[in-house]
Amino acid sequence: MTETALQRLLTLEKEVRDFGFLWPDADMIIEQALSECEEIKEALDNRQPAARVQEEVGDLLHTALSLCCFLNLNVQETLAKTADKFATRMKALKALAGEKGYTDLKGQPIELLGELWQEAKRRTSDQ
Structure with a gap:
Protein backbone atom coordinates (compact mmCIF):
# COMPACT_ATOMS: atom_id res chain seq x y z
CA MET A 1 0.00 0.00 0.00
CA THR A 2 1.33 3.41 -0.94
CA GLU A 3 1.77 5.88 1.88
CA THR A 4 0.25 9.31 1.27
CA ALA A 5 2.29 12.45 1.88
CA LEU A 6 0.06 13.20 4.88
CA GLN A 7 0.61 9.73 6.35
CA ARG A 8 4.35 10.04 5.76
CA LEU A 9 4.51 13.40 7.49
CA LEU A 10 2.46 12.10 10.43
CA THR A 11 4.86 9.17 10.75
CA LEU A 12 7.84 11.54 10.69
CA GLU A 13 6.18 13.81 13.28
CA LYS A 14 5.68 10.86 15.62
CA GLU A 15 9.24 9.70 15.05
CA VAL A 16 10.72 13.12 15.84
CA ARG A 17 8.51 13.50 18.94
CA ASP A 18 9.49 10.02 20.16
CA PHE A 19 13.12 11.07 19.67
CA GLY A 20 12.52 14.05 21.98
CA PHE A 21 12.53 16.85 19.43
CA LEU A 22 9.47 18.69 20.75
CA TRP A 23 7.92 22.10 20.49
CA PRO A 24 7.77 23.59 24.00
CA ASP A 25 4.39 25.26 23.48
CA ALA A 26 1.72 26.09 20.91
CA ASP A 27 2.78 29.75 20.76
CA MET A 28 6.13 28.79 19.24
CA ILE A 29 4.40 26.72 16.58
CA ILE A 30 2.10 29.62 15.77
CA GLU A 31 5.11 31.93 15.52
CA GLN A 32 6.70 29.44 13.14
CA ALA A 33 3.52 29.44 11.03
CA LEU A 34 3.61 33.24 10.87
CA SER A 35 7.27 33.06 9.84
CA GLU A 36 6.38 30.59 7.08
CA CYS A 37 3.67 32.98 5.85
CA GLU A 38 6.26 35.74 5.65
CA GLU A 39 8.57 33.46 3.68
CA ILE A 40 5.75 32.68 1.23
CA LYS A 41 5.03 36.39 0.83
CA GLU A 42 8.72 37.11 0.28
CA ALA A 43 9.00 34.35 -2.33
CA LEU A 44 5.95 35.71 -4.14
CA ASP A 45 7.10 39.33 -3.88
CA ASN A 46 10.49 38.34 -5.31
CA ARG A 47 8.85 36.31 -8.08
CA GLN A 48 10.63 33.15 -7.03
CA PRO A 49 10.05 30.03 -9.15
CA ALA A 50 6.94 27.98 -8.42
CA ALA A 51 9.10 25.24 -6.88
CA ARG A 52 10.39 27.69 -4.26
CA VAL A 53 6.88 28.91 -3.44
CA GLN A 54 5.70 25.30 -3.24
CA GLU A 55 8.49 24.54 -0.76
CA GLU A 56 7.42 27.42 1.48
CA VAL A 57 3.73 26.49 1.28
CA GLY A 58 4.74 22.94 2.18
CA ASP A 59 6.58 24.27 5.23
CA LEU A 60 3.41 26.12 6.28
CA LEU A 61 1.30 22.98 5.86
CA HIS A 62 3.84 21.01 7.89
CA THR A 63 3.73 23.61 10.64
CA ALA A 64 -0.09 23.42 10.74
CA LEU A 65 0.17 19.65 10.99
CA SER A 66 2.70 20.03 13.81
CA LEU A 67 0.23 22.24 15.67
CA CYS A 68 -2.50 19.61 15.29
CA CYS A 69 -0.15 16.95 16.66
CA PHE A 70 0.97 19.18 19.53
CA LEU A 71 -2.67 19.84 20.48
CA ASN A 72 -3.50 16.13 20.15
CA LEU A 73 -6.00 16.80 17.38
CA ASN A 74 -6.77 14.07 14.88
CA VAL A 75 -5.42 15.52 11.64
CA GLN A 76 -7.77 13.57 9.35
CA GLU A 77 -10.78 14.59 11.43
CA THR A 78 -9.60 18.20 11.52
CA LEU A 79 -9.23 18.29 7.73
CA ALA A 80 -12.60 16.56 7.23
Whole structure:
Protein backbone atom coordinates (compact mmCIF):
# COMPACT_ATOMS: atom_id res chain seq x y z
CA MET A 1 0.00 0.00 0.00
CA THR A 2 1.33 3.41 -0.94
CA GLU A 3 1.77 5.88 1.88
CA THR A 4 0.25 9.31 1.27
CA ALA A 5 2.29 12.45 1.88
CA LEU A 6 0.06 13.20 4.88
CA GLN A 7 0.61 9.73 6.35
CA ARG A 8 4.35 10.04 5.76
CA LEU A 9 4.51 13.40 7.49
CA LEU A 10 2.46 12.10 10.43
CA THR A 11 4.86 9.17 10.75
CA LEU A 12 7.84 11.54 10.69
CA GLU A 13 6.18 13.81 13.28
CA LYS A 14 5.68 10.86 15.62
CA GLU A 15 9.24 9.70 15.05
CA VAL A 16 10.72 13.12 15.84
CA ARG A 17 8.51 13.50 18.94
CA ASP A 18 9.49 10.02 20.16
CA PHE A 19 13.12 11.07 19.67
CA GLY A 20 12.52 14.05 21.98
CA PHE A 21 12.53 16.85 19.43
CA LEU A 22 9.47 18.69 20.75
CA TRP A 23 7.92 22.10 20.49
CA PRO A 24 7.77 23.59 24.00
CA ASP A 25 4.39 25.26 23.48
CA ALA A 26 1.72 26.09 20.91
CA ASP A 27 2.78 29.75 20.76
CA MET A 28 6.13 28.79 19.24
CA ILE A 29 4.40 26.72 16.58
CA ILE A 30 2.10 29.62 15.77
CA GLU A 31 5.11 31.93 15.52
CA GLN A 32 6.70 29.44 13.14
CA ALA A 33 3.52 29.44 11.03
CA LEU A 34 3.61 33.24 10.87
CA SER A 35 7.27 33.06 9.84
CA GLU A 36 6.38 30.59 7.08
CA CYS A 37 3.67 32.98 5.85
CA GLU A 38 6.26 35.74 5.65
CA GLU A 39 8.57 33.46 3.68
CA ILE A 40 5.75 32.68 1.23
CA LYS A 41 5.03 36.39 0.83
CA GLU A 42 8.72 37.11 0.28
CA ALA A 43 9.00 34.35 -2.33
CA LEU A 44 5.95 35.71 -4.14
CA ASP A 45 7.10 39.33 -3.88
CA ASN A 46 10.49 38.34 -5.31
CA ARG A 47 8.85 36.31 -8.08
CA GLN A 48 10.63 33.15 -7.03
CA PRO A 49 10.05 30.03 -9.15
CA ALA A 50 6.94 27.98 -8.42
CA ALA A 51 9.10 25.24 -6.88
CA ARG A 52 10.39 27.69 -4.26
CA VAL A 53 6.88 28.91 -3.44
CA GLN A 54 5.70 25.30 -3.24
CA GLU A 55 8.49 24.54 -0.76
CA GLU A 56 7.42 27.42 1.48
CA VAL A 57 3.73 26.49 1.28
CA GLY A 58 4.74 22.94 2.18
CA ASP A 59 6.58 24.27 5.23
CA LEU A 60 3.41 26.12 6.28
CA LEU A 61 1.30 22.98 5.86
CA HIS A 62 3.84 21.01 7.89
CA THR A 63 3.73 23.61 10.64
CA ALA A 64 -0.09 23.42 10.74
CA LEU A 65 0.17 19.65 10.99
CA SER A 66 2.70 20.03 13.81
CA LEU A 67 0.23 22.24 15.67
CA CYS A 68 -2.50 19.61 15.29
CA CYS A 69 -0.15 16.95 16.66
CA PHE A 70 0.97 19.18 19.53
CA LEU A 71 -2.67 19.84 20.48
CA ASN A 72 -3.50 16.13 20.15
CA LEU A 73 -6.00 16.80 17.38
CA ASN A 74 -6.77 14.07 14.88
CA VAL A 75 -5.42 15.52 11.64
CA GLN A 76 -7.77 13.57 9.35
CA GLU A 77 -10.78 14.59 11.43
CA THR A 78 -9.60 18.20 11.52
CA LEU A 79 -9.23 18.29 7.73
CA ALA A 80 -12.60 16.56 7.23
CA LYS A 81 -14.35 19.11 9.47
CA THR A 82 -12.67 21.95 7.59
CA ALA A 83 -13.74 20.49 4.24
CA ASP A 84 -17.32 20.11 5.50
CA LYS A 85 -17.37 23.69 6.80
CA PHE A 86 -15.98 25.01 3.52
CA ALA A 87 -18.53 23.01 1.49
CA THR A 88 -21.35 24.41 3.64
CA ARG A 89 -20.08 27.96 3.20
CA MET A 90 -19.66 27.48 -0.55
CA LYS A 91 -23.26 26.28 -0.82
CA ALA A 92 -24.40 29.37 1.11
CA LEU A 93 -22.18 31.60 -1.05
CA LYS A 94 -23.67 30.22 -4.25
CA ALA A 95 -27.21 30.66 -2.91
CA LEU A 96 -26.45 34.21 -1.81
CA ALA A 97 -24.91 35.06 -5.18
CA GLY A 98 -28.01 33.65 -6.88
CA GLU A 99 -30.26 35.79 -4.68
CA LYS A 100 -28.33 38.82 -5.90
CA GLY A 101 -28.64 37.78 -9.54
CA TYR A 102 -25.18 36.31 -10.11
CA THR A 103 -24.78 32.98 -11.89
CA ASP A 104 -21.10 33.00 -10.93
CA LEU A 105 -18.65 35.47 -9.43
CA LYS A 106 -15.99 35.49 -12.16
CA GLY A 107 -14.60 38.98 -12.71
CA GLN A 108 -16.42 40.53 -9.75
CA PRO A 109 -14.56 43.00 -7.52
CA ILE A 110 -12.76 41.60 -4.50
CA GLU A 111 -14.87 43.83 -2.24
CA LEU A 112 -18.04 42.08 -3.42
CA LEU A 113 -16.44 38.67 -2.98
CA GLY A 114 -15.46 39.60 0.57
CA GLU A 115 -18.94 40.88 1.42
CA LEU A 116 -20.62 37.77 0.04
CA TRP A 117 -18.17 35.49 1.84
CA GLN A 118 -18.73 37.24 5.16
CA GLU A 119 -22.50 36.95 4.71
CA ALA A 120 -22.13 33.25 3.84
CA LYS A 121 -20.11 32.79 7.04
CA ARG A 122 -22.81 34.55 9.07
CA ARG A 123 -25.54 32.41 7.53
CA THR A 124 -23.69 29.21 8.34
CA SER A 125 -22.23 30.15 11.73
CA ASP A 126 -24.64 27.92 13.67
CA GLN A 127 -23.95 24.86 11.50
